[in-house]
Amino acid sequence: MPAIENLQLNAQGKLRHFLSIEGLNSDLLTEILDTAESFADASEQNIKKFPLLRGKTIVNLFFENSTRTRATFELAATRLSADVLSMNIATSATSKGESLLDTIRNMEAMQVDMFVVRHSLSGAAHFIAQHTAPHINVINAGDGQHEHPTQAMLDMFTIRRVKKQFAGLRIAIVGDILHSRVARSQILALNMLGAEEIRVIAPKSLLPAQVEDLGVSVYYDLKAGLKNIDVIIMLRLQKERMNSAFLPSESEFFKCFGLSDEKLKIANKDAIVMHPGPINRGVEIASSVADGPQSVILQQVSNGIAVRMAVLTMTMNGNRGAE
């Protein structure tokens, strides 16, 4: 398969945009995790603010709604002392017929340094990085059904904190793989970092065509798929999937693919349970599991800030290297 045009790295091989896990390598991913670790350590010692991006302006361009991702990106930028402008474009310019490129040009004219972009179409972040002024960094905060690389990195961070290393780990990703940009980024990152096995577990209607080509093994049965698993990643099931006939009902989905206490017992004893949020209790995950001792869902959220701080600083530095 042809690879995506690699706009992400500067001449020295350092990050200048963060658009996809594809095109990166395990060294870079590890560097992101290590950098995030230092921010997380500092914040655990109550040092919350760093002057690293003072004077820089970061614009959050959210063409699609988000609470968590946007909030953690805002917090990450603020803690790095950058000025942040968050635009909810889902309800503004483009609905007036302005093209994606026009929106970007207008923002550029306001002398900003970085775009954090979320968009409902696959390839949107890549497109923006291709067309934006060279001094501007672009971070993909989720594009269509393509990738959500910062989410994947905060998941890797969370896994590494608990499990220490990726070698030997068996990971199961459960639920709506078809529509999940998170899953695509996670699969790429886990393979890059040397995980032992990645399984996807879902009904056929929620799996993309030729999903094995992504580097996963496929299970249609949750119980079978959870055997010997160290990390369980549950994906959010969007309610509108019922209306478009991907599934019969929430209750049937929960019965077959929802993570209950009983099913969790099939996995390894020390397995952790993850979810990118927001969770649908009783649809993909039982409350007792989401709030239970094996759940690291809230740690994922706090880790999101450290990982996004790492990505913001690294890309901004990567730009400096190119000058």
Next chain:
Amino acid sequence: MRIEIVNGHIIDPKNKLDQQGSLYIADGKIVGIMQAPDGFSADTSLNAQGHIVCPGFVDLSARLREPGQSHKATMKSETKAAASAGFTSLCIPPDTNPAMDSPAIVELIEDKAEKCGYPHIYPIAALTQKLAGTELSAMHALKKAGCIAVSNVHHALQNLLVLRRAMEYAATYDLLLIYCPQEASLSNNGCAHEGAMASRYGLPGIPVAAETIALMQCIELIEQTGCRVHFRGLSCARSVDLIAKAKTTGLPVTADVAMHQLHLTDADMRPYDSHYHVIPPLRNIHDRDALLAGIKNGTIDSICSDHQPHDVDAKLGAFPETEPGISTLETVLPLMLRLVAQKTLTLTQGIAKLSSEPARILGMNTGHLALNNVADMCIFNTSEHWQINAETWQSRGQNTPFWQETMQGKVVHTIQAGKIIYSAKN
């Protein structure tokens, strides 16, 4: 105007002519093959030494973007591109704006064609009013106005009853239905072949079944209505099988494939490069090989340009939101020659797929070089290398995945109705 074309390698597939010789043209017609008629004296003599002389190319689907989308291209710009690429007859799909559903629009196009000095433009009438898929267009009146066939292009029909009635009505007037098989509920706003590539890049996929189901339904209705149907733009292996089967049962079906489908697959796509956004989508190698086999064994009758010039903005955006289509007229000849070089087709077969075969599908007495026939022809060389760039390219639409590639083979002269409508500069 009297023209002689001397010392060319004349290839006329239909009349099984393949030899060195000369052609003579007077009053728009071919008046001599190999031998000049008595007392013929040429006003213009074209030396075709080392060149191929063949029937002008006939295209079953070229969008010229007028009326309605002259920001993309004009009839003037695109007929010029067509002439430079050896095309002497172009069928215009009905998705103009307004749609080609009234004789007034047909007349407008014919007038414009005359003004452009490119008279051989053949409008395809809309099958349904405004292409909305519900009410039939005035097919009889449109045929009288000059439409050569009917089609709803890729616009969905409301249901199969509309298709059945439309086919019955078209059959009444022996109108050819040009059918682009795609079941809208299955293609579901997809923008790429449903396969590993689309899965990897999160692009909404179009399954093979979107094409084959539409094709099978239509074949069943041919059985019932007797309507002549040409299937436009096959993209997958299963479709080739279905057409082959329909042909063995003697149904009045023909089929074509767009030239780019014979060369590109989804594995050739540069991720998110909108120049590869095309409908039907580029499918996998297995499909491409089946299309090549279908072209070779005659299951697929002809090769079409499926020319769709676009303005820059149409291709500027995230892949799924860009407009599909490739500007293709000028790459057809060199890509045909590639099929010859890779031994899929002989040169004679390649020329037939672009001239006599589409003419036969349309029931037109063109696409061959018989005595007293209209003098539509193309003279080309098979050796010249040229790069696709802003200087060499004629179409207003620069949207091609082959941009900046070097092509081999170029048109030297194009003659339409006995008039030289294009001559290469040197």
